[in-house]
Amino acid sequence: MARENPGWGYRRVHGELLGLGHNVAASTVWSILKQAGINPSPQRVDRSWAAFLKAQSSAIVATDLFHIDTVFLRRWFVLFFINHGTRRVHIAGITRHPTSLWITQQARNYLMDLGDHAKSIKFLIRDRGAYFTDSFDAVFQAIGVHVLPTLPRVPRMNAIAERWIGSCRREATDRILITGERHLRLVISEYAKHYNQHRPHRSLGQRPPDLLTKPEPPTTTHHHRQHSRPSTRSTRRPHPRIHAGRIG
Incomplete structure (x- = not known):
């Protein structure tokens, strides 16, 4: 027991x-x-928050919103979701005005994009931003997802999402002068594609989220036959009795 x-x-x-x-x-x-x-x-x-996240990672999705300033001093907001188990990121939308109605609609679109995979979500982690209202929570609660708001001023409770924001800034947006919405959408979508399909992750065995299956080790028994060759580096002459016998 x-x-x-x-x-x-x-x-x-x-x-x-x-x-x-x-x-x-x-x-x-x-x-x-x-x-x-x-x-x-x-x-x-271990009943710590970290132990809970590790034990339930396959059923946890986190969401967050971060901003990007363009060269014309216009601020845009990016909403995304990231799966804790696979580390796969989904860009939900980009807007200048993240209202409650807009974010709620992006949540509906996200679940529609997931299709049957939405049934695997059991927990959603979000911060306590004013844009995450009861209507946003209701979208996930309707399919049986438990919404877990983080504690005030404790960003480590949503560490996976915060880490992705840091990676996106360091590897993409901080290296490019963003000119506008169209340019920002292109940069964010390309980086998300790179993150999901090519970027290695230590937690996934240095594999990207879309390539979680372990490749089979190479083998030489199916298509190649190995042959031994006598060494040509030796200069010693063979024994005379070898040529006295019959060959064939």
């Missing part, structure tokens, strides 16, 4: 055993767990 339920301490296991009709003392349960090398305390499980 303790191995299958890491959050149970010896008291919980004792109660479950009593419910099953096994009349044993709590101290006996404690001793059995100790002898088996299992900590009787229920705190043997």
Whole structure:
């Protein structure tokens, strides 16, 4: 019971055993767990936020909004979603005025683009920006997704999304003078394509998100035959008896 339920301490296991009709003392349960090398305390499980993200990564999607200033001092906002398990990023939209109605519509479009894959999402992480309203949350809650707002001034709770923003700035937008909306859309879409299809990720075994399948190792047994060749570097003459025999 303790191995299958890491959050149970010896008291919980004792109660479950009593419910099953096994009349044993709590101290006996404690001793059995100790002898088996299992900590009787229920705190043997890491309950940190990082542990939760790692355990549920395949079912978590994060979203965020960041701004880009053009050379003409106009500010544009980019809304994106990123899957924690695959690290695949989806650019939802670009606008100068991120209103609640606009962001809610981008959330609907995102789920429509996912199709049946939307069923795999169980949690959505977002910050507490005023543009993420109840109508935005309702789009995801309608399909059974739990919306998890981050704590105020704790950007590490949305670290995956924040890291992508940093990568996008360092590798793309900070290296180019953006002239306008059309130029920004081109730069962001090209970088997202590069990020998903080519850029290696340490968490994915140095593979990009779209190439998660491990390539088969090369083999020489199917298409190539190996042949041994006598060394031509030796200058020693063969023994005379070798030529005396019959060949064939």
